[in-house]
Amino acid sequence: MDEVHRAGMPGVFGEVRDSGWTWRGASGVADLRTGRPVTPGMRQRVGSVTKTFTAAAVMQQVERGRIRLDGPIGDYLPELVPGERGRKITVRMLLNHTSGLPDYLLYAFPSLQGFPSLPDMSADSLDDNRFREFRPEELIGMGLAAPAAGEPGDPTGVYSNTNYLLLGQLLERVTGRTAEEYITREVIRRAGLRHTAFPTGPRIEGPHPRMYEAFFGLLDPPRDYSVYSTSWTGTGAALVSTMEDLNRFYARLLDGTIVSRASLAQMQRTIPVRALDGTMVQYGLGLHRVDVPGCGTFWGHDGTVWGAGTLSLTRADGRRQMSFAVNLTRWNTLDASGRPRPHPLDGALAELHRQAMCGAGAAPVPAASVGPARGSLP
Structure with missing residues (x-):
């Protein structure tokens, strides 16, 4: 972790568990201006790690017979996904990103149009939308109005936050309460998480780091976005949590506490x-699979929002877990073709992940296989 800090990360903190013992640590600062140190138990915007929580909630409703996994989304939300699209796209396709629906992100933040083409990029709309309150229906409409990313049921999926906002609306329709309320009661509390919640405003409650966004070098120095409305992410990426809570959550998910073994098997397809x-990633229903030679198969998710990056992985046998957070994102500058240039942080984080997952002496872990991708958007 010290090497990650020396490579340019303001602060990094995390927790590793292995066969009954737990290690927690932190390195660097939570605030570049004051030098306030980062600590292991800080809260973090965990981005798309939220998707596993949302998928687990949907699977609970599948178990209760209120949602059909292979039922058309148009049967449940005909006003949001009407016509042929609503008849072709199933709940499963939303969960595993094979719906063909494009991501709304480039339309909610229009100056991102053309990503990753450098000449078209601008960070202006990040500030423009800092306190904007988006409605889920508004964002879903942007996704549905955009050119399709593929055909429903394609064998290769295309990651899209539009899918998980629709799943949030589906949960609301079948449970009679907001998706955030349902996930809080039936997933977060069932897992025994004490520091995980959907934010109710632009600020994070409790100890947390500043969250610095470099946006591929266009923000220099990186800008603090720790105060930011997450209405643009909702049930796709809005949760705040701790690394201890994330390890607890994935342990309880994989041991059958949150969903049944049959549901978990579906999530792991x-x-x-x-x-x-x-x-390319190996993606199930809200779960990402990472195969590490000589170390095992891990399940979990990564996530980024502006200024915050998180990775949580648990080995298939449940005995080894790691969750880490960083407070600088999109640190790579781009070359003329729009591709991220190598940065010392890439290798330092890969080594941290290797030791956290596998211990000393294990084979190297490819940087792109386990963490928030260097050039990724949320």
Whole structure:
């Protein structure tokens, strides 16, 4: 962790568990201006790690017979996904990103149009939207109005936050309460999490780091976005949590506490999915699979929002876990073709992940296989 800090990360903190013992640590600062140190128990915006919570909530409703996993979304939300699209896209396709619905992100933040083409990029709309309150229906409408990312049911998925906002609306429709309320009661509390919640405003309650966004070098020095409305992410990426809570959550999910073993088996059926930065991941229903030679298969998710990056992975046998947070994102500058240039942080984080997952002496872990991709958007 000290090497990650020396490589340019303001602060990094995390927790590793292995067969009954727990290690927590932190390195660097939570605030560049004051030098306030980062500590292991700080709260963090965990970005798309939220998707596993939302998927687990949907699977609970599948178990209760209120949602059909292979039922058309148009049967539940005909006003949001009408016509042929609503008949072709199933709940499963939303969960594993094979719906063909594009991400709304480039339309909610229009100056991001053209990503990752450097000449078209600007960070202006990050500030413009700092306190904007988006409605889920508004964002979903942006996604549905954009050119399709593929055909429903394609064998290779395309990652899209639009899918998980629709799943939030589905939960609201079948449970009679907001998705955030349902997930809090039936997932967060069932897992025994004490420091995990959906924010109710732009500020984070409790100890947390400043969150610095570099946006591929366009923000120099990086800008603090720790105060930011997460209405643009909702049930796709809005949760705040701690690294201890994330390890507890994934342990309880994989041991059958949150969903049944049959539901978990469905969640672990993976397909190749193209992430927003173009990399390929093995994705199930709200779960990402990482295979590490000589170390095992891990399950979990990564996530970024402006200025905050998080990774949480648990080995398939549940005995080894790691969750880490960083408070600087999109640190790589881009070359003329829009591709991220190498940065010392890439290798330092890969080594941290290797030791956290596998211990000393294990084979190297490819940087792109386990963490928030260097050039990724949320």
